[in-house]
Amino acid sequence: MGKTKLPIDNSIRTLRAQHGEMTQQALADAIGVTRQTVIAIEARKYSPSLEVAFRIARVFDESLEAVFLYTG
Amino acid sequence: MNAGFEEKSAWVQFGALVLVLGSYFLAATKMYSAGGNDIRAYVPVFSISVVLLVVTLIAGNIVAVATSKGDQSDERDRMIAWRSEYLSSWVLGVGIIGAICAMVFGINNVLVAHGLLASLLLSTLLCMGLRILFYRRGV
Numbered sequence: 001m002g003k004t005k006l007p008i009d010n011s012i013r014t015l016r017a018q019h020g021e022m023t024q025q026a027l028a029d030a031i032g033v034t035r036q037t038v039i040a041i042e043a044r045k046y047s048p049s050l051e052v053a054f055r056i057a058r059v060f061d062e063s064l065e066a067v068f069l070y071t072g
Numbered sequence: 073m074n075a076g077f078e079e080k081s082a083w084v085q086f087g088a089l090v091l092v093l094g095s096y097f098l099a100a101t102k103m104y105s106a107g108g109n110d111i112r113a114y115v116p117v118f119s120i121s122v123v124l125l126v127v128t129l130i131a132g133n134i135v136a137v138a139t140s141k142g143d144q145s146d147e148r149d150r151m152i153a154w155r156s157e158y159l160s161s162w163v164l165g166v167g168i169i170g171a172i173c174a175m176v177f178g179i180n181n182v183l184v185a186h187g188l189l190a191s192l193l194l195s196t197l198l199c200m201g202l203r204i205l206f207y208r209r210g211v
Binding site: 005006032033034035036037039040043044045046048049052 | 074075076079143144145146147148149207209210211
């Protein structure tokens with residue numbers, strides 16, 4: 001089954017690695033979503049709400065632009 | 073399968089509906105072909121099907137919960153549910169309008185009732201199918 005690539009790219013996988021190999025479950029718990037949603041965001045199969053995007057940026061202590069990039 | 077509770081539940085509902093109500097429609101078709109024009113004759117078979125459907129859904133959802141590590145639904149689950157319901161609700165609407173037209177033209181009430189039931193089944197199957205598709209391909 002083909003994958004949908006949404007136009008918002010992200011560097012979450014890299015940032016997780018830079019933060020002590022943070023697991024997807026740990027990130028999911030920190031931002032209040034399921035692990036499946038973190039997987040979908042990383043794979044560009046789901047664009048998070050602005051609120052969740054800000055929560056992700058806050059977890060990594062980065063700006064929104066450092067985490068998400070609009071490629072459309 | 074890397075799926076959360078909501079996706080597993082959609083699979084359970086899809087499978088249970090196909091299996092149980094699909095079997096009911098096969099039985100109802102045979103009854104109608106054999107001259108079953110009284111709607112009351114279908115009630116026992118339909119009642120058994122509903123009980124089987126409920127039991128299957130409960131058992132399937134217990135398995136889905138047990139294998140989902142206590143997942144709570146989140147914004148992605150809500151968006152997928154809303155979008156799939158929005159895209160599938162027209163099927164039920166068509167069925168209702170069709171049933172009204174059938175009643176106006178005096179079509180047998182066995183056919184009207186089963187047409188309505190079929191539209192409800194197809195609408196729900198489309199909804200669950202879209203949920204699974206959105207979970208697998210993205211939304």
